[in-house]
Amino acid sequence: MTNPKLHLIDTDIHERVQYSQLLPYLPQPYRRYIEDCSWIQEKHMPFTQPAVAGVDRADAVVPDGRPAGSDLPFMQSQLLDEIGHEFGILTGALDPSPSSMHGWYEMATALASAYNDWQIEHWLEKDERLYGSVHIAAQDPQGAVKEIERVGSHKKMVQILLPIDDKLWGDPYYHPIFEAAEKHDLMIGMHHNEPPVHYGKWPRYFIEWHTLIPVAHMTMVTNMVFNGVFEKFPKLKMMMIEGGFTYVPFLMRKMDQQYRDLRHEVPWIKRMPSDIIRKHICFTTQPLEEMTKKEFLQTFEHMGTDEIVSFSTDYPHWDYDSPYEALPKGLDEGLQRKLFSENARNFYPKLPQLKEEE
Amino acid sequence: MEEVVCRTEDLQPGEMMESRFGKHEIVVCRASDGHYYAFLNRCIHQGAPLSKGKLCGAPEPTDNLGEYKFERDGDILRCPWHGREFDIRNKGCMLANEKFKIKNFKVMEKNDEVIVYK
Numbered sequence: 001m002t003n004p005k006l007h008l009i010d011t012d013i014h015e016r017v018q019y020s021q022l023l024p025y026l027p028q029p030y031r032r033y034i035e036d037c038s039w040i041q042e043k044h045m046p047f048t049q050p051a052v053a054g055v056d057r058a059d060a061v062v063p064d065g066r067p068a069g070s071d072l073p074f075m076q077s078q079l080l081d082e083i084g085h086e087f088g089i090l091t092g093a094l095d096p097s098p099s100s101m102h103g104w105y106e107m108a109t110a111l112a113s114a115y116n117d118w119q120i121e122h123w124l125e126k127d128e129r130l131y132g133s134v135h136i137a138a139q140d141p142q143g144a145v146k147e148i149e150r151v152g153s154h155k156k157m158v159q160i161l162l163p164i165d166d167k168l169w170g171d172p173y174y175h176p177i178f179e180a181a182e183k184h185d186l187m188i189g190m191h192h193n194e195p196p197v198h199y200g201k202w203p204r205y206f207i208e209w210h211t212l213i214p215v216a217h218m219t220m221v222t223n224m225v226f227n228g229v230f231e232k233f234p235k236l237k238m239m240m241i242e243g244g245f246t247y248v249p250f251l252m253r254k255m256d257q258q259y260r261d262l263r264h265e266v267p268w269i270k271r272m273p274s275d276i277i278r279k280h281i282c283f284t285t286q287p288l289e290e291m292t293k294k295e296f297l298q299t300f301e302h303m304g305t306d307e308i309v310s311f312s313t314d315y316p317h318w319d320y321d322s323p324y325e326a327l328p329k330g331l332d333e334g335l336q337r338k339l340f341s342e343n344a345r346n347f348y349p350k351l352p353q354l355k356e357e358e
Numbered sequence: 359m360e361e362v363v364c365r366t367e368d369l370q371p372g373e374m375m376e377s378r379f380g381k382h383e384i385v386v387c388r389a390s391d392g393h394y395y396a397f398l399n400r401c402i403h404q405g406a407p408l409s410k411g412k413l414c415g416a417p418e419p420t421d422n423l424g425e426y427k428f429e430r431d432g433d434i435l436r437c438p439w440h441g442r443e444f445d446i447r448n449k450g451c452m453l454a455n456e457k458f459k460i461k462n463f464k465v466m467e468k469n470d471e472v473i474v475y476k
């Protein structure tokens with residue numbers, strides 16, 4: 001079923017849970033709040049209109065009417081078999097997103113555990129191509145570490161998922177999470193949830209917000225690097241998911257120039273920020289802007305490497321990128337191999353390596 | 359070459375369906391004026407199956423910020439993925455940039471049949 005030419009490792013696939021499916025994994029009293037009080041996580045986005053079926057691909061709604069991403073067999077036929085994935089990394093639907101909750105950390109921690117158990121049972125253990133993300137409630141670092149200790153050694157968990165939202169995870173307060181990640185060979189996957197990129201508020205239009213999501217990603221890269229996370233945890237790497245990568249050349253240059261001027265403020269940083277980025281951070285491609293081959297290659301030239309970008313579809317969301325259509329035509333095979341699989345394989349230590357004969 | 363792609367009663371105004379024309383997978387649309395239009399069932403952006411999108415209307419371009427005049431209901435085919443809008447009564451031109459259009463086929467109606475021809 002795997003497409004031998006592509007060997008695609010898709011670094012962003014959103015499986016979706018329905019709250020009722022979490023109930024068997026939730027202890028009381030938390031279960032009761034969902035069952036009896038219709039608890040759902042607070043959400044803020046005032047827009048549902050981006051595409052014809054909201055934020056999902058209209059053709060990804062499960063034929064029986066369940067929401068896109070909620071059914072494994074349908075995902076297999078529409079995505080994994082159809083494209084011929086070698087592996088796919090599940091990144092959740094960020095609903096629930098325990099680390100984004102503003103209060104009631106106990107509920108957040110319980111939800112994260114329930115989510116992990118559900119993900120393992122219904123996805124990771126049902127399809128050998130799928131690998132998972134450990135969900136945690138990071139606002140309670142001790143609880144988060146306990147959860148990482150509980151499920152982090154599962155052989156198909158490859159990263160810890162943190163939302164890009166309204167908290168800056170580079171703060172030393174959260175470092176126990178990175179310590180636990182490093183211990184279990186887990187990387188950090190950062191995916192935006194509903195980041196307030198407009199001075200803490202929402203703009204009038206979705207198009208404004210969606211255009212500037214990379215700003216939230218830049219904020220987080222800058223924060224993680226200058227707070228010394230990668231100096232303190234040398235084995236740790238971070239996947240920036242769904243912010244694209246064309247902002248990276250700008251950010252590298254800007255951070256390097258700032259570092260030359262302001263190093264005295266962050267003396268724990270001992271390498272050029274762009275070197276830290278090249279060594280520790282990888283960026284997923286989607287949502288790709290339409291570029292000519294020349295423009296596309298220039299971006300890598302400015303980044304000084306083509307080994308820190310990894311293809312992602314973002315299935316089943318409306319801004320899905322097709323591995324066959326989204327990249328400029330005529331890229332040489334070596335580069336395609338890096339983008340489609342090699343870079344992701346080198347990034348995640350827990351992903352199987354290619355067998356000799358391949 | 360000509361081929362019956364559906365019967366006229368298969369579609370009400372504002373509806374669309376998948377069909378075939380030779381080796382092509384096509385989408386047949388019936389616009390608000392009752393006429394039939396046919397296009398390759400493949401978006402020019404990234405290849406999504408257009409028939410899974412929506413035949414709807416679109417807010418008209420306006421000089422007034424904040425004004426939504428939703429017009430042409432049933433005449434605009436929106437892609438199921440990134441939502442690009444194509445005007446089925448104007449050769450399938452993209453609303454955001456008329457230089458681009460989805461591939462259209464010639465259509466005629468004869469004796470309750472919708473026929474695509476070359």
Ligand code: FES
Nearest residue numbers: 401403404437440
């Ligand atoms: S594939 Fe149709 S708008 Fe992108």
